């Protein structure tokens with residue numbers, strides 16, 4: 001999608017869950033590129049497939065879930081820093097050595113559930129050291145030194161003391177910083193942050209966002225930043241992908257998405273949030289209806305039953321493909337093109 | 344709008360301390376000052392917002408007002424339907440009972456707050472039954488009316504909550520709260536767990552119901568964009584105290600307390616052209632069990648002077664209807680938003 005070779009290139013990724021009641025097509029043909037040094041934002045309402053997409057990239061989808069199609073190309077670097085061929089993560093053994101090396105060392109995750117990051121029975125220092133020693137050939141003492149520096153880098157006061165504490169002894173803000181420190185301890189080139197500030201206060205959120213930005217710039221890493229908060233996306237992302245029911249509705253530079261959105265869903269989402277510059281206490285424009293249950297996905301464009309501009313006979317019958325619709329902008333909508341998803 | 348300047352609720356010097364107990368004999372070794380001398384009023388038909396970081400005492404304040412827990416001290420003067428002013432803090436169970444219908448609560452969690460084994464009819468109709476509407480036919484009719492009011496189909500009467508989406512469950516919670524015709528509705532984070540498209544629907548519904556039923560809202564939320572949209576006035580809490588209270592637009596555009604200004608600057612504005620988060624608020628919120636001396640905000644305040652370390656600032660009216668607890672209020676020029 002861009003001239004520069006992307007760090008991560010996901011094409012037509014499909015991840016389904018095979019349940020007794022039926023198949024949940026949680027991710028059903030998702031395509032995007034992430035460039036090095038970029039913050040790539042993914043936004044969408046609950047259940048649209050943000051977390052599952054990332055679990056697939058990390059090859060952490062457990063049964064009854066399975067990747068059923070597509071590719072996940074990751075460009076790797078050689079020891080000397082030169083770039084190597086891209087490899088398809090879908091083709092790797094999810095629990096094999098190569099994938100284990102990639103997880104943590106090349107792609108790190110800040111998971112959506114903060115409690116999942118740290119075990120309550122080991123100290124923070126032990127856990128960060130363990131992660132470091134897993135991926136780098138250093139001894140315990142050297143690992144501890146790196147861990148200490150990481151805690152310092154993320155702005156944790158009295159880091160020497162914190163190394164020997166447990167995660168439950170930290171406040172929400174400090175715990176979130178420790179999680180970031182652990183995720184960054186192996187110098188990943190891609191950091192996936194899944195709702196990293198949903199559980200913290202606005203002032204802590206501002207601190208965490210600033211920290212992620214600073215670390216990303218210093219290390220020239222890429223961040224995939226997942227949130228349902230359009231304000232956070234506007235402040236953090238360089239480019240944005242909007243998802244709905246397992247599909248990409250629209251993608252483009254942050255400026256374009258917020259000031260020249262093309263997809264009716266993106267437009268409706270942006271209208272429905274209160275902002276600090278608008279007239280208060282008036283009715284907000286809403287999106288009619290509600291998100292359908294995953295077992296009852298509508299035929300055609302997944303958004304058509306709620307879309308004001310849906311074209312009868314077209315949007316309810318065929319599914320629009322993601323197509324270029326402007327300067328670095330892609331839209332899945334028949335208002336802009338006539339290309340449908342091939343079966 | 345039917346807002347008048349009649350006070351529905353006036354809270355004076357409200358305190359709620361939770362004792363910290365240690366050892367075998369559960370000796371009290373200190374107190375968590377969850378609500379620490381809070382005063383405010385709410386006029387009939389208006390919405391007062393309560394904001395502040397996690398643990399600052401918003402829920403505890405709300406629960407004291409509803410007498411879900413007894414306050415440690417202070418007054419909570421409530422004007423009843425009949426026009427009498429009573430102190431909720433001093434009433435016993437039986438005296439409170441007839442007043443409970445006038446004060447209702449909407450909860451944050453639309454999943455956890457509804458009993459999964461009760462049908463919609465039972466959930467919404469229970470407060471009616473408790474308050475003496477024993478005739479089932481009559482109750483069914485009223486519940487059907489209420490469901491329509493909150494935008495749910497009356498055919499759903501016999502369904503269970505799991506069959507509904509998050510937004511629909513929040514509507515059920517609202518219908519239940521409104522079933523007994525309350526006058527004061529305390530909403531503790533009513534839209535925080537909802538998706539943005541659903542959040543807009545619920546906010547619209549609550550505004551509409553307020554106009555139709557002349558409801559008074561105490562609205563607790565952490566999303567400052569939502570609070571600006573929804574509230575007439577806003578109180579900002581920090582470690583159990585209200586540090587600033589004023590008309591919403593004035594508070595946002597021209598905050599007078601450094602903490603309010605820091606909160607405002609942290610709001611992530613949904614426009615990449617407006618970069619926010621420039622003012623860094625350093626450090627952590629202190630524990631209400633062991634707050635700092637003087638102004639509780641002084642260790643994090645970039646404007647603090649010596650006096651701030653020693654003396655607690657008085658909560659005072661620096662302009663009509665604009666209250667601030669800061670020694671330097673009025674002399675500082677603080678940035679706002681909106």
Ligand SMILES: Nc1ncnc2c1ncn2[C@@H]1O[C@H](COP(=O)(O)OP(=O)(O)OP(=O)(O)O)[C@@H](O)[C@H]1O
Pocket residue numbers: 017019024026044045046047048049050051052053064065112228294
């Ligand atoms: N382990 C699982 N088994 C079955 N279905 C699942 C599983 N994990 C996710 N799903 C389904 O896949 C869909 C996408 O879920 P996902 O967690 O990716 O959503 P999300 O966009 O991250 O939402 P949120 O904003 O709530 O985190 C949902 O319908 C969800 O119910």
Ligand SMILES: Nc1ncnc2c1ncn2[C@@H]1O[C@H](COP(=O)(O)OP(=O)(O)OP(=O)(O)O)[C@@H](O)[C@H]1O
Pocket residue numbers: 361375376377395396397398399400401402403404565631
């Ligand atoms: N039953 C209790 N026993 C002891 N301490 C309590 C109790 N309930 C609340 N607290 C403490 O009182 C303080 C205020 O809590 P409260 O729940 O009112 O905060 P809040 O502003 O509603 O926070 P949040 O935004 O997280 O909901 C916190 O320090 C909390 O730990």
Ligand code: SF4
Pocket residue numbers: 600601602638639640641642644645646647648651656668669670671672
């Ligand atoms: S009283 Fe002092 S420390 Fe407190 S907010 Fe005002 S200037 Fe800052």
Ligand SMILES: [Mg+2]
Pocket residue numbers: 050051052112194
């Ligand atoms: Mg998720």
Ligand SMILES: [Mg+2]
Pocket residue numbers: 401402403531
């Ligand atoms: Mg609370």
